[in-house]
Amino acid sequence: MLRDFTGKRHFPFKGQSEAHEVTYKCFRRRIIQRRCREGPVASTPLAPGRQCEPSFEFDTVCQRLELDSPPRKHEPGQGVLPGNIQEAALVGGLSHSESVNLVNTECTIAAKTRPAAENAPQEQWVWRPAVQEPENLNRSGYDERKYDLQPFATLNKATLSLHGKSVVKLGAPSMLNDYYTNLLDCSCNGMVALALGSSVYIWNSETRDLVGHLDLSPQSGCRYCQSVSSLCWSTDGRALSIATRRGEIQLWDVEHKQNMRFLVSHLTVVRALSWKQQLLSSGSVLGHICHLDPRAFTPLVGVATQREGVCSLQWSPGGKWLASGSTEGLLHIWDDDIMGKKMSSQPVMTVKQPSAVKAMGWCPWQRNIIATGGGWKDGELRIWDTQSASCVTSAQTNSQICSLQWAEKKRYLVTGHGLPHHKVTSWVWEFHSLSPIYQFTGHSDRVLHLALNPDNSQIFSTGADQHFHIWDL
Structure with a gap:
């Protein structure tokens, strides 16, 4: 009509x-x-194919292939919870006190939304048991490119365990090529957690069997916005903390396949997590550090802020100091007085290096020593004394340092490198000398993440080439 x-x-x-x-x-x-009646009004339905950004598991062109510096001020796919303030407002032109007040407001809003949000993971995240590995993977001479690569599927095995040769090479498809993420960790029980896209896979390093994985249910919406940005095992190996690009943190009891807690501590990408006994600290892309006690009804127990984005976070072995690395090349050292939400304290020490402080780690047997690795503009491996705020020794690697781990039982320092070598290097450190002893080659792209098994006899590495390697140390 x-x-x-x-x-x-x-x-x-x-x-x-x-x-x-x-x-x-x-x-x-x-x-x-x-x-x-103020009810919903009928409207034209949205086109089903354009409701969210495509998952990067299927869109490799849209993956972030950035190097460590300069950092990106706005990251695609950053999720912001509806009705809450956006952290993007903190980027420019705010004083320190204004930034702290907004951080406190953000945490308060997140705490208010927590009771309603805690029920969401029961519907969005599910545990899926491992499937049987296809038999054709163990056949020699198969074409890897024709095979639909599965996580932790065996690609090849070395006949001899030689230094410099990978013992086993496994598949790691959908590994995000993002310098600032932290997607690999090994517990004190030898359980390896690896995040691939919006899924987290659990692999037993002793039996070399895939236990299962945590995945989003099909009705969970945009998978890219909920992809994992960092993860970390608790010190006792009982809880696995998983952070997403939307600022959500989940605690999982992997042994019993149960979701222990759902926390909303940030409103943007959580790049780093670190445990201090029962306390969990998290750092966001905009420099906010939240200290959470998952046992409390209101888990937020303290906050801190730095002007630069957090790309690494780690408590010292004794829990006395907290180190945070920034995208602007600053290493901040904080004391353990983190209680309260007014953030009246400042870092006890700040040192600067020419590129982002992503690769970072405390020395287990020298509590005041911390190592940092430089990015592609720097390539320097440095050992810092936090008592004197000075660099004890350094070594030039002529390569981007993407990851760093200390092997306490071997008294080694292990680094993973990017451009141009894509290798893993183990070092011996004495107070005034730092010398490489082994170099492991086999990755065809930068080695983004490193982990070691409990007895420090093997190195686990994964990189942008979608492969997971096991090396004998």
Whole structure:
């Protein structure tokens, strides 16, 4: 039915009658009645193929292939919870006190949304047991490119365990090529957690069996926005903390396959996590550090802020100091007095290096010593004394340092490198000397993440080449 400029009604189709006009009047009246009751109004449905950004598991072109510096001020796919303030407002032109007040407001809002949000993970995240590895993977001479690569599927095995040769190479598809993420960790029980996209896979390093993985349910919405940005095992190996690009943190009891807690501590990407006994600290892309006690009804027990984005975070072995690395090349050392939400304290020490402080780690047997690795503009491996705030020794690697781990039982320092070598290096450190002893080659792209098994006999590495390697140390 149409109307001309005079208001007269016309029925352009044959057989159309006043009955259709009555039907339209009823439909229009119902819409008006719903508006009066403040109910939902019918609208044109959205096109199903454009409701969210495509998952990067299927869109490798949209992956962030950035190097460590300069950092990106706005990251694609950053999720912001509806109705909450956006952390993006903190980027420019705010004083320190204004920034702290907004951080406190953000944490308060997140705490208020927690009771309603804690029920969400029961519907969004599910535990899926491991599937049987295909038999054709153990056959020699198969074409890896023709095989639909599965996480932790065996690609090849070395006949001899030699230094510099990978013992086992496994698959790690959908590994995000992001310098600032922390997606690999090994517990004190030898359980390896590896985040691939929006899934977290659990692999037993002793039996070399895939236990299972945590995954989003099909109705969870945009998978890219909920992809994992960092993870970390608790010191006792019982809880696995998982942070997403939306600022959400989940605690999982992997042994019993249960979700222990769901926390909303940030409103943007959580890049780093670190445990201090039962206390969990998290750092966001905009420099906010939240200290959480998952046992409390209101888990937030303290906050801190730095002007630069957090890309690494780690408590010292004794829990006396907290180190935070920034995208602007600053290493901050904080004391353990983190209680309260006013953030009156400042870092006890700040040192600067030419590139982002992403690769970072405390020395287990020298509590005041911390090592940092430089990015592609720097390439320097440095050992710092936090008591004197000085660099004890350094070594030039002529390569981007993406990851760093201390092997306490071997008294080694292990680094993972990017451009141009894509290798893993183990070092021996004495107070005034730092010397490489082994170099492991086999990755075809930068080695983003490192972990070691409990007895420090093996190194686990994964990189942007979608492979997971095991090396004998």
